[in-house]
Amino acid sequence: MNRFDAIICDNDGCLTAEDTSPFDLAALSRIAEHNAIAARDRDRPVLTLCSGRPIPFVEAMCRLLANDVLPAIAENGVWIYDPRTNAMELDPRINTEHLEAVHEMERWIAADFEPKGVDIQPGKRASVSLWHADTEYLRTTVCDTIRDRAEREAWPFRVSMTWFYINCDLNFITKGTAIERLIERDGLDRTRLAGIGDTPSDVAIAERVAWFGCPANASPEIRERADYVASKPEAQGVLELLNVIDAMSVAGE
Ligand SMILES: [Mg+2]
Numbered sequence: 001m002n003r004f005d006a007i008i009c010d011n012d013g014c015l016t017a018e019d020t021s022p023f024d025l026a027a028l029s030r031i032a033e034h035n036a037i038a039a040r041d042r043d044r045p046v047l048t049l050c051s052g053r054p055i056p057f058v059e060a061m062c063r064l065l066a067n068d069v070l071p072a073i074a075e076n077g078v079w080i081y082d083p084r085t086n087a088m089e090l091d092p093r094i095n096t097e098h099l100e101a102v103h104e105m106e107r108w109i110a111a112d113f114e115p116k117g118v119d120i121q122p123g124k125r126a127s128v129s130l131w132h133a134d135t136e137y138l139r140t141t142v143c144d145t146i147r148d149r150a151e152r153e154a155w156p157f158r159v160s161m162t163w164f165y166i167n168c169d170l171n172f173i174t175k176g177t178a179i180e181r182l183i184e185r186d187g188l189d190r191t192r193l194a195g196i197g198d199t200p201s202d203v204a205i206a207e208r209v210a211w212f213g214c215p216a217n218a219s220p221e222i223r224e225r226a227d228y229v230a231s232k233p234e235a236q237g238v239l240e241l242l243n244v245i246d247a248m249s250v251a252g253e
Helices: 024-041 054-065 096-112 135-153 175-185 201-206 234-251
Strands: 006-009 046-049 070-074 079-082 087-090 127-131 157-161 165-172 194-197 213-214
Touching: 006 157, 024 054, 024 234, 046 054, 046 070, 054 070, 054 079, 070 135, 079 135, 079 175, 096 127, 096 165, 127 135, 135 157, 135 165, 135 234, 175 201, 194 201, 194 234
Parallel strands: 006 046, 006 194, 194 213
Antiparallel strands: 070 079, 079 087, 127 165, 157 165
């Protein structure tokens, strides 16, 4: 009867705002209600996270959204967090040398950029995220300097800019590689997965699910990939997409 078994959902710009605005608790509570019913009655797909956020944030969101049955993805694919057991699984391909490169890069950034007001986001293990009050400074100066240095040092990183952060991710780790791990690990069927995202990095989700939706605030590049774009932004949009997904199950599509 269910069309889907799981919904893989990005966090920033989907469940929460990109900036530091408060949670839309009314909308998130309704998503939690959906998840609680999904876990109890198995009549609808559970929504889980696939996020660039550090693992403690993702763990907290699993609790908030009443997802205690399906693993979530954190730190842009570095981690799978299993809320059933509290297990935190680092991608097994990440070795000591990779972690050394992360530390080396962090030391250099701390020395050169922290005095200029760049913050290294705490709580990440195998990636580095940087923030500055002046996003333009990050975008125009810091990002290129880091990219050049990573190339010179042969550090294995992909350096990219999000709305407010520079992300330095190991070049063989993406949200997509973690979704592949999750599918394999939990025996999921990709033809029975739905996904939600709002920026081009969520193409990694769109490529691995049978149905993909966007909230109204999604960027044009990712909207092109969507089967459905909600009329409302962020968590309100995700709620709207849950209704569309549930209606597809009822209709037997
Ligand atoms: Mg996002």
